Amino acid sequence: MIEGALAFGFAALGLALVLNLWRLVRGPGMADRILALDTMVINVIGLIVLTGIAENSGTSFEAALLLAMVGFVGTVAYAKFVLRGDIVE
Template sequence: MVTYALFFALGCFGLGLLCNLWRITRGPDNSDRILALDTMVINVISLMVLYGIWRGTAIYFEASMLIAMVGFVSTVAYCRFVLRGDIIE
C-alpha cells in the first residue's frame, strides 16, 4: 500500500515539474520564471526524498539538502540580477 502511495506521489510531483517547465518556457514575465524555477527546485527536492524512501537509502536525503541550499542561493542571486542588473556589488 505504501508503494502505491509513493508511486502516486512521484507521479504528482513529476507532473508538477512538467508544469513548471512549461511556465519557464511560456512565462509572460521574468518574475513568473523566477517563481517557476523556485517551485521546480522544491519539486526536485520532493522527488529525491520520495525516491530515497522508495530505495531505502539515506544518500538521497543528504543530496536533497544540498540541492535545497543551492536552490535558495540561486533564486536570491537571480532575483538580484533581475532587479539590479548585477549580483556582486
C-alpha cells in the same frame, strides 16, 4: 500501501515538473520564470526524497538538503539580478 503512495507522489511531482516547465517556457515575465525555476527545484527535492524512501537510502536525504541550499542561493541571485541588474556589486 506505501508503494501506492510512492507511485502517487512520483506521478504528482512529475506532473508538477511538466507544468513548471510550461510556465518556464511560456512565462510572460522574468519573475514568473524565476518562480518556475524555484518551484522546479522544490519539486526535484521532493523527487529525491521519494527516491530515498523507495530505496530505503539515507544518502538521498543529504543530496536533497544540498540541493535545497544551492536552490536557495540561486533564487537569491536571480532576485538580486532582477532588482539591480547585477549580481555582484
